[in-house]
Amino acid sequence: MDTAPLPNTLPRPEGELPALERAWASPRGWRRLTDVNNTFIGQLYIATALLFLLLAGVLGLLMRAQLAVPGNTLLDAGTYNQVFTMHGTVMMFLFAVPIVEAIAVYLLPNMLGARDLPFPRLSAYAYWAYAFGGLAFFCTLFVGLAPDGGWFMYPPLTSRVESPGLNADFWLLGIGFIEISAIAGAVELIIGILMTRAPGLSLARMPVYAWAMLVVGVMIVFAFPAVIAGTALLELERAFDWPYFDAARGGDPLLWQHLFWFFGHPEVYIIFLPAAGMVSTFLPALVQAPLAGRRAIVAALLAVGVFSFALWAHHMFSAGLGTLSLTLVSAASMAVAVPAGLQVFGWLATLARGRVRADTPTLFVIGFLLTFTLGGLTGVMVAVLPFDWQAHDSYFIVAHLHYVLIGGVLFPVFAALYYWLPLLNGHTLSERCGRWVFGLVFGGFHLAFFPLHIAGLRGMPRRVYTYDAGLGWELPNLLSSLGAALLGLGVGLLSVDLVRTLRRPAREHGNPWRAPTLEWLPSANYGTRSIPQVDGRDPLWRRPALAEEVQAGRHWLPGTATGARETIVTSARGAQPRHLILLPGPSWLPFIAALGTAGFFLLLTVKWVLTAWACGLLAVACVWAWLWRTDRLPATTDALVAEGVRLPVGAALTASHSWWATVILQVVDATVLASIAFAHLHLAMRLEVCPPPGAALPPLSTVAGAAGAFAASALLWAAAGRGLSAGRLKRWRLLPLGGALALALGGFALLLRGHADAGLAPTASGWGASVAGLLGYQGFHMALMALCAAYLAARLWRRLVTPRQRATWDNVALLWWGGCAQGVVVALLPHAAAAWLP
Structure with missing residues (x-):
């Protein structure tokens, strides 16, 4: 059997392995909470998700005890409503999605041959936010504040009129921010799968489980923002009486169903696909036979991911939608069974060809x-x-x-x-x-x-x-x-x-199942001693001596090339080595930031506004410090990763993992805006006249001026960055950046003033609330852009932005251009909708 030559053939230096162990050593005692290594965070993640499974199971047993016989009085109606709502919510939001991300955080680095995922502190933050928020949310059950409107929270039953207490607010704010944690995990997994695979582990050779998690990560990016937008709109209605879902004032309860199920039905497949990927990965080991129809199964994963977004109205067949819409969704609901069934046939064929x-x-x-x-x-x-x-x-x-x-x-x-x-x-x-x-x-x-x-x-x-x-x-x-x-x-x-x-x-785990995948190589905190060179789909079957070679340091990066934590970045398709990235080590900052984030959302629910904002500011300060310390200049421009092979340390723009992560965040951001824009168009289409009687839009000149200010801000920012690759970024660049911020803030102020002069009243109608929602989302962006500008200015002033250390500049530029583009959309959309609608 032909195999690739070993990257390292010479005996390894005596102190190489101890240096690698020192760089990846975990803190001891109570400081272990600061660890960000994927194995530690993954174990905590899995244990917490299984805990929520047990808690949800206890609630399910209470429900079945209540319904075992007619006329049972074990639970009264109100308590039962809280129990069944929490059972469904915990199962769907705190067990099903987290367990698949948790297993991925633990398994994927070793399965892909990487030292760790590319953003270890983001993984830690995502876990701690989920753990703090989820446990606090579950405890509402013991004080009578658990949500009682069902895990789907349909209005008008969850409006302030029908649910006047805080029960629904805990669901809306708690679940909304837990979904943010899930999105953070998805960003980490997408970048890790595409950029940190072992050399030679091309997309064609990648384990099916990694394919499944890649599809799921993309699905989360597009599906979860809809429920974040929906929960925000419903909370705005409850808190400020903005009638998005109040039919009597031009709102529509079905709007919630559209937003919720655009998330909710893809979520079923977000849960199923990782499970299917796991089965496709370990079934060959269980029966000692290659997976049958591997390419078809991967194609089926992609097809299910695409089909799932056409199915959101599957849960709304009795809601009174149009005949054409119902027919199309019904057809898609049947069609998705084809790729799902294809996977089943592949598994059956694998069982048939192996020894069961x-x-x-x-x-x-x-x-x-x-x-x-x-x-x-x-x-x-x-x-x-x-x-x-x-x-x-x-x-x-x-x-x-x-x-x-x-x-x-x-x-x-x-x-x-x-x-x-x-x-x-x-x-x-x-x-x-x-x-x-x-x-x-x-x-x-x-x-x-x-x-x-x-x-x-x-x-x-x-x-x-x-x-x-x-x-x-x-x-x-x-x-x-x-x-x-x-x-x-x-x-x-x-x-x-x-x-x-x-x-x-x-003890050493060995390979008890005689599995073909890389996670069964000998490993420690740093993953494998050396990162393997992969030359086939089933590397441990194709190269039986791979475990010994890797442990002896015969493959890539057998030690720490810079004295710090590192992993190799490879090309997205063919997994060719491109450069090294430095990975951050243990820190309290993700832990405290997650605690502050959970405190902000949960304390805001109980109206402790000042304390909540203090927690929010603490979270922002921790993220600021975390990013400041992470974005550091590498000590060397390149490093030796194999005999005669040196790779650059760090990269910029499209070669950078952080640049692509920011792109994904921009997609999430745009999807949230698209959900709010859909709400505006949906409510506008229900009107006989748009705007409704008593409402008006600002003059086109005002809107054009605001849109022009946002566009000019983006252009000025781009001009300020010209030539930054040629030399040190001088402090004079602060001037055009200040001008860009002034233009963006001025455009937003002009937009606000225009709508105020036109008599915008968010409480008067659903249409007015939807316009105010668009403005509010842009206001959030203005605060974020101001914070990013201040952060970049501070680093420029300290001379911490250079051609070799430009990640802050590049990433803030992406965020800036995205914020300005959204400002143009927010300015023009109400006028465009009014002109288009009769």
């Missing part, structure tokens, strides 16, 4: 195939409009949802725990106990949720806390409650075995 053993992860894979296929079949059923009109909001939908989510997520995650747990401390979970766990989980699940199909077809509606005898619902609910108890017993048994195994003394 009755070990626990294989049992969970088979359970996943059976369960998810049944859920997919009922998904096709509810895609048929006449059937959906009958089954909508019945327990048939509850059963379908759980078959898809638990079958599509929980079974693969449990298989992954049994398969990958040896990476933590070298020990596998008990096979004997595992068979009991599988039997209880598989049998308990189907006993719990299959009867609910029958209850739904007999007319049992969702979200009822009790029911009368004699309706034919008694037996299905009793069986379901018994099944839920068995399922809970299985999860509890797995938890006990997991704790028992993790308490055993650590």
